[in-house]
Ligand SMILES: [Zn+2]
C-alpha cells in the first residue's frame with residue numbers, strides 16, 4: 001500500500017467518525033476535539049471546522065450526482081459560528097465570499113446556515129470563554145502574583161455526554177473538554193494579563209472556573225518567611241494556646257479571650273506579617289520548641305512563619321522586622337527574615353539540631369561542691385535514655401529515646417545552686433535530665449546524687465543550624 005492509499009484510508013476514518021459523531025449537534029470545538037492529538041498547531045475549532053467543511057463539500061457533490069443518500073446529519077454540517085472569536089465573526093459577516101452558491105441547497109447555506117441551537121455536548125460553553133476569562137481577571141485584580149494556573153469544573157452531565165460521543169465515535173486521539181476549556185480560557189486570560197505567567201506545577205494562584213454558574217474561586221499559595229526569634233520573658237508560649245473550655249469562642253475561664261495566654265511568640269511574629277501580606281491566617285513552625293517558662297536567648301531559634309491566603313507577596317521584610325520588634329516590646333524579637341518555601345518546613349521541623357542551654361538548678365540535700373560538679377560532668381559521659389516525660393505524655397506517644405549531652409560546664413553559685421551550660425542533641429528533655437522524672441530519665445542528676453534536684457530556670461542559648469552540627 002502506498003502513502004496515498006494510507007492517506008485516503010485515514011481520511012475516510014476521520015470523516016466516518018465525524019459523520020457518526022454529528023448525529024449529535026456538536027459545535028466545532030467538540031467535533032474537532034475528537035481529533036485533538038493530530039493536526040499540530042491547529043485549535044480544536046479549526047479541526048472541527050475543517051472536517052465539517054469537507055463533509056459539506058462531499059454532501060454537495062452527492063446532490064450534484066442526484067444520488068442523494070440520506071445522511072441524517074446534514075443539518076449538522078453548517079458551521080456553528082463563534083460570536084466570541086474575531087476571526088469567525090469576520091467570516092460570518094461576509095455573505096458573498098466566493099463560496100459555491102450553485103445548487104438547490106448551496107454549500108454557503110450549509111456553512112452559514114442555522115446558528116440557533118446549542119451544542120449538545122458542551123451547551124456552547126466555548127462561546128462564553130471570553131466572559132469566563134474576564135471573570136478571572138476581575139477576581140484577580142486585588143491579588144499580587146506572578147504565576148497562575150486555570151482549571152475548570154466540568155459538570156457531571158457534560159462529562160457523561162462526552163463519554164457518550166467517545167463511545168460512538170471511538171476516536172483514539174480525542175481530548176477531554178476540560179483540557180480544551182482550561183487552555184482556551186487561559187489563552188484569553190493571558191492576553192488580558194500579559195505580565196502573568198502560566199505555571200502548571202507550582203503556581204502562586206490557581207483559579208477554578210465553574211462555567212455552569214459562571215463563578216471563579218481562587219486558591220492562593222501560602223507565603224513562607226524564615227527567621228530567628230529570641231524570647232526574653234517567661235510565661236509566653238511558643239504558639240497560640242486555644243482555651244480548652246470554649247475552643248476559642250471566649251468564656252469565663254479565659255476571660256473572653258478564647259486563649260489561655262495573653263500572647264505567644266507565634267502571635268508576636270505572625271500578626272504583623274499577616275497584616276502586611278493581607279493574609280487570612282498564620283502558623284509558626286519552630287525548630288523545636290521551648291516550654292512556656294523557658295527563655296530563648298543568644299542568636300535565637302530558627303522558625304518559618306506560614307501565612308495563608310496572602311494578597312501581597314512582596315513584603316518589606318526590614319520594615320516588618322522593625323514593627324515586630326517594636327510591638328514585641330521586650331518580650332520577643334526577631335531578625336534575619338527571608339522569604340522561603342514550603343519545602344523548607346519539614347526540614348526545620350524534623351531536623352533535630354543541637355542546642356545550647358543554660359539551667360539554674362537547686363539540689364535539695366547535703367551535697368559537697370566537688371561531688372556536685374563531678375556528677376554533673378558524668379551526664380556528658382554516657383547516653384541519656386528518656387521515657388516520654390509525664391508532663392508531655394498526654395500529647396506524645398510513650399516511648400524511650402536516647403540522646404547525648406556533648407558538653408557540660410558548671411558554675412556553683414553557693415552550696416546548693418548551680419548554673420549549668422550544656423550542648424545537647426535536639427530532642428533531649430533538659431528538665432528531666434536533672435530531676436529524673438521519677439526514674440523515667442536515666443541517668444539523671446537526681447539519680448546520680450540520690451537527692452531531689454529542682455530546675456529553677458532554663459534558657460535556650462542557641463539552636464545550631466544543621467550545617468554547624
Ligand atoms: Zn460543543
Ligand SMILES: [Zn+2]
Pocket residue numbers: 243244245246247248249250251252253254255256257258259
Ligand atoms: Zn475560653
